[in-house]
Amino acid sequence: MKVVIMGCGRVGATLATWLDSDGHDVTVIDIRPDAFKRLPTDFKGRRHAGNAIDQDVLARVGLKQADAFVAVTQGDNRNVMATQMAKHLFGVRRTLCRIYDPIREEIYRDLGLETISPTLVGAQLLKDLLDKQPVAADGETEA
Amino acid sequence: MYIIVVGAGKVGYYLVKELLEAPEGHEVLIIELDAAKVERVTQELGDIALRGDGCEAATMEKAGFGRADMVIAVTGDDEDNLVVCQVAKAKFSVPRTVARINNPKNETIFKQLGIDTTVSATAAILAQIEQELPTHPLIPLLRLKGGGLEIVEVKVPQRASVVGKRIGELLLPQQSLITLIVDSDGTPRVPSNDTMIRAEDQVVAVTRRENEDALRAALTNSSSPPGP
Numbered sequence: 365m366k367v368v369i370m371g372c373g374r375v376g377a378t379l380a381t382w383l384d385s386d387g388h389d390v391t392v393i394d395i396r397p398d399a400f401k402r403l404p405t406d407f408k409g410r411r412h413a414g415n416a417i418d419q420d421v422l423a424r425v426g427l428k429q430a431d432a433f434v435a436v437t438q439g440d441n442r443n444v445m446a447t448q449m450a451k452h453l454f455g456v457r458r459t460l461c462r463i464y465d466p467i468r469e470e471i472y473r474d475l476g477l478e479t480i481s482p483t484l485v486g487a488q489l490l491k492d493l494l495d496k497q498p499v500a501a502d503g504e505t506e507a
Numbered sequence: 508m509y510i511i512v513v514g515a516g517k518v519g520y521y522l523v524k525e526l527l528e529a530p531e532g533h534e535v536l537i538i539e540l541d542a543a544k545v546e547r548v549t550q551e552l553g554d555i556a557l558r559g560d561g562c563e564a565a566t567m568e569k570a571g572f573g574r575a576d577m578v579i580a581v582t583g584d585d586e587d588n589l590v591v592c593q594v595a596k597a598k599f600s601v602p603r604t605v606a607r608i609n610n611p612k613n614e615t616i617f618k619q620l621g622i623d624t625t626v627s628a629t630a631a632i633l634a635q636i637e638q639e640l641p642t643h644p645l646i647p648l649l650r651l652k653g654g655g656l657e658i659v660e661v662k663v664p665q666r667a668s669v670v671g672k673r674i675g676e677l678l679l680p681q682q683s684l685i686t687l688i689v690d691s692d693g694t695p696r697v698p699s700n701d702t703m704i705r706a707e708d709q710v711v712a713v714t715r716r717e718n719e720d721a722l723r724a725a726l727t728n729s730s731s732p733p734g735p
Contacts, residue, residue: 417586419612441562444593445586449616467564468590471597 368393368430368456370416370446371437375462375482377402379434384409391425394437417445419453432458440465447477508533511575513561513591514582515539515548518607522581524552536570562590564598572599581607589613592622645723648711655716656682663708666729675700679725680718687711 365388369376372394381404384390390409394400397413414421416437427433433450435443440463447461461479463469469481510526512519515537523537538561539545548556559566561580572578578595580588585608592604606622608614611630618625637646649658663669669677674685688696691707704710704726714722 418610419616439586441584441586441590445589445616448620452619453616465563468562468594471564471594475593475597 365389365431366426366429367391367432367434368422368425368427368450370394370433370435370443372399372402372411373436373438374402376434376436379436380409381407391430393421393425417442417449419449422446422449422454427454427456430454430456432456432460434460434462436462440468444468444472444477451477508576509571509574510535510577510579511570511572512537513539513578513580513588514607515541515544515556516581516583518581520544520548522579523548523555527552527555538566538570562587562594564594567594567599572601575599575601577601577603577605579605579607583609585609585613589617589620589622592617593620596621644727645719647719650716651713656713657716657719658686658711658713659719659722661710661712661723661726663704663706663710664727664729665706667704667706667727668729669704669726670706672704673700674698674702674704677704677725679712680714680721683712683714683718683722685710685712 367383367388368391369380370393372380372392376392380390380392384407391412392400392403392409393412393414393416395413395415400411403411412425416422427450433447433456435447437443443461443463447459450456451459459478461472461477463472463479463481464483466481466484469479473479508531510533512523512535519537523535526533526535535555536557537548537555538557538559539548540558540560542558545556545558557566557570559569561567572595578592578601580591582588588606588608592606595601595604603623605624605626606617608617608625608627609629611627611633614625614627614630634647644661646660647657648660651657685698688698688702689709690696690705696702710726712722
């Protein structure tokens with residue numbers, strides 16, 4: 365499948381690398397060209413320096429032909445805006461949007477976006493780990 | 508009216524200042540993240556600023572978005588203005604939202620996502636340039652609220668095929684209406700079906716935005732399009 369990823373931070377670059385080695389057609393957009401250093405040298409996908417909340421930039425990377433769009437920049441609002449543009453202006457069938465703020469994430473999930481809040485996911489993982497192997501008050505592991 | 512403004516940059520500052528001076532006596536609140544800007548508003552305009560992130564539900568709650576009649580987002584970032592207005596609508600059912608946009612092309616997606624009004628300085632300046640351009644054959648004068656209609660002005664060229672025809676005979680695009688004609692000597696005429704179009708007439712018409720090109724062609728083309 366053809367995937368466009370917005371944001372080449374740790375998550376974006378890792379996801380791009382995995383999808384690329386699985387044989388998918390990957391394009392990564394980031395506003396800072398420096399960010400592409402996070403991609404491995406044998407990355408076969410496209411790197412596009414530009415502002416992904418500009419519809420001309422999205423058109424230039426061929427978003428109309430994309431099967432999926434993933435928004436993982438540091439800014440919740442940038443992700444929300446780009447995802448909605450991908451969905452409503454370019455008709456991308458699968459769009460994923462990262463939103464750190466859990467309240468905002470809930471609002472946009474209710475508005476029909478496929479969202480993920482790393483804040484909730486991370487906190488839940490940590491809590492599950494603690495719950496699975498609780499530590500008693502005296503420092504002894506419970507039987 | 509209770510009006511909440513998000514963003515106390517230059518636009519936000521002068522906007523609340525004008526709103527406070529308006530004779531209607533609006534209740535105004537401005538939300539700003541930057542402490543120095545909050546300080547400036549408080550010192551010069553009084554206790555009307557709330558420090559916080561206007562995109563966060565907690566701040567919105569504190570500001571009383573639930574009872575706001577209008578929310579105006581004028582930060583420097585289009586994406587922030589979008590989220591303020593969308594959350595205001597979705598979570599707080601604010602009846603009217605206004606967003607400032609930098610990129611005029613964002614108007615479409617903002618409208619599609621339910622923002623009531625978008626304001627773009629870039630678009631306003633562009634419109635001004637279009638009005639000033641003497642060679643532009645069709646000048647958009649005013650966009651009517653809702654319905655996609657606008658008022659435009661077209662100058663009829665010397666060799667246009669409509670010259671010498673009566674308005675009743677013209678084939679105009681759907682929902683286009685000639686509302687005023689100004690002669691080349693500056694005399695205005697209220698047109699009827701019998702009014703004759705003359706060269707150099709300035710025709711003021713109401714039309715749908717998507718029919719702009721068709722209307723311009725109808726009034727300015729020099730020969731009738733070839734028949735079937």
